[in-house]
Amino acid sequence: MKTILSYSLSILYYLCFGTLLFSFQIIQWFCLNMFGYYAHKKSVDILNYLILLSLSIIKTRIFFEAESNLPPPGKNVIFIANHQSTYDIPPLIWKLRNYHMKFVSKKELGRGIPSISYNLRNGGSILIDREKPKEAINSIKNFGKFLSKKNFSVLIFPEGTRSKNGKVKKFHRSGLKTLFKNIPDAIIVPISIKNSWKFSSQNYFPMPLGVKIIIRFHNSLSNNLKNFESLIDKVEATIHKQVMS
Numbered sequence: 078m079k080t081i082l083s084y085s086l087s088i089l090y091y092l093c094f095g096t097l098l099f100s101f102q103i104i105q106w107f108c109l110n111m112f113g114y115y116a117h118k119k120s121v122d123i124l125n126y127l128i129l130l131s132l133s134i135i136k137t138r139i140f141f142e143a144e145s146n147l148p149p150p151g152k153n154v155i156f157i158a159n160h161q162s163t164y165d166i167p168p169l170i171w172k173l174r175n176y177h178m179k180f181v182s183k184k185e186l187g188r189g190i191p192s193i194s195y196n197l198r199n200g201g202s203i204l205i206d207r208e209k210p211k212e213a214i215n216s217i218k219n220f221g222k223f224l225s226k227k228n229f230s231v232l233i234f235p236e237g238t239r240s241k242n243g244k245v246k247k248f249h250r251s252g253l254k255t256l257f258k259n260i261p262d263a264i265i266v267p268i269s270i271k272n273s274w275k276f277s278s279q280n281y282f283p284m285p286l287g288v289k290i291i292i293r294f295h296n297s298l299s300n301n302l303k304n305f306e307s308l309i310d311k312v313e314a315t316i317h318k319q320v321m322s
Contacts, residue, residue, distance in 0.1 A: 080283075086135050087283040093131040097124060098191040105195050114201075118177065121196050125170040132164070135284045139168050142293040150175040151228055153263040155256055155300075159245050159316050160234035161274035168292055169232060169268070176230040181217060181252060183207055201229065207237070210251070217252050221259025231256065235309075243274040245317045254305045265298040267312045269319035293319055 101124040109117035129139065148154050154176055158165065170178065180202040187197050187204040197204060203220040205213040224231055235253050236246040257263070271291040276284060295315050301308040 083135075083283040083286055086286065090131060090134040090284060091282075093134065094128065097127050097131065098193070102191040102195055105192060105199070109199055117196075117200065121200060122171065122174045124192060125167040125174075128167040129171060132167075136287040137164075137290065138287070139290045139292065141168075141172060142291065144294065144296045147266065147294060148264045148297055150177075152230075153225055153228055153260050154230040154266055155253075155260060155263045156230060156232040156266050156268055157253070157312050157316070158232065158234055158268035159270055159320055160236050160239045161243060161270055161272075162239055162276045164273045164276050164290070165234075165270050165292075168290065172292070173230070173232075177201075177227070178230045178232050179203070179220075179224065181205065181220070181231065181233045181256075201227075205252075214251055214255050217255045218259050221256045225260045225262070231260075235313075239277070240274055241277055243272070243320065245313075245320050248309060248313045250306075250309050253309055257300055257302070257305050257308065261300060261302060263300050265300060265308065265312065267295040267298070267315045269293045269295065269316045271320055295319070 101120060104120050105117055105124075108120040132139070156169070156173065156176075156178065158169070179200070180197065182197055182202055182204055184204040184206050187194050196202070201223075203216055205216055207213065220231075223229075233252060233256065235248040235250070237249050238246070240246055257265075269292075271293075272288055273290050275288050278285060298308065298311065
């Protein structure tokens with residue numbers, strides 16, 4: 078009975094999810110081309126809020142925790158998180174919507190996914206080619222300077238790929254160091270994400286029912302321009318400890 082329910086609710090969820098993606102592909106285009114950046118951003122915020130609502134179809138629950146107050150919007154913040162599934166992103170876009178948060182993403186995501194690819198290409202994020210590390214670092218360098226000038230924030234998943242079993246992978250450090258160096262006034266906020274890996278346990282179909290996602294914002298850190306390695310060590314250890322607890 079549980080299996081039948083899981084398949085039935087998964088089909089209903091994907092119908093809603095697909096409708097949202099295709100609809101907001103058009104809405105995003107209209108907002109950006111008719112009214113500009115802020116209207117486009119608002120459409121992306123609404124899309125991700127509706128995605129969160131649609132996850133309630135499969136009984137997903139999302140909990141946010143914070144060890145202290147987040148930095149005020151309007152400042153450069155580098156959010157650093159572990160990565161377990163594509164469903165890490167909608168809750169963070171909605172929760173952090175006032176931070177004008179951009180992404181460091183792989184170039185493959187810039188094509189083929191309605192709404193998501195469009196936002197990555199047109200919303201101020203950066204798409205990098207992981208097969209060309211020198212070119213990628215140079216792009217991140219220019220991206221950091223752009224964020225610093227605009228007082229925008231950025232979310233980066235330094236593991237590079239999603240963890241399929243929930244275990245935190247070793248961080249890739251070059252991109253982080255480049256961001257730290259080129260956004261010198263940035264505040265660093267580690268984020269730990271637990272349990273979203275369960276969505277991929279059966280290759281996203283059927284979707285598991287009743288997943289409890291816990292997203293924890295850890296204490297903010299100052300950008301240590303003198304020792305990037307120790308800063309990354311601290312962020313990595315903080316996230317690893319929380320996720321694996």
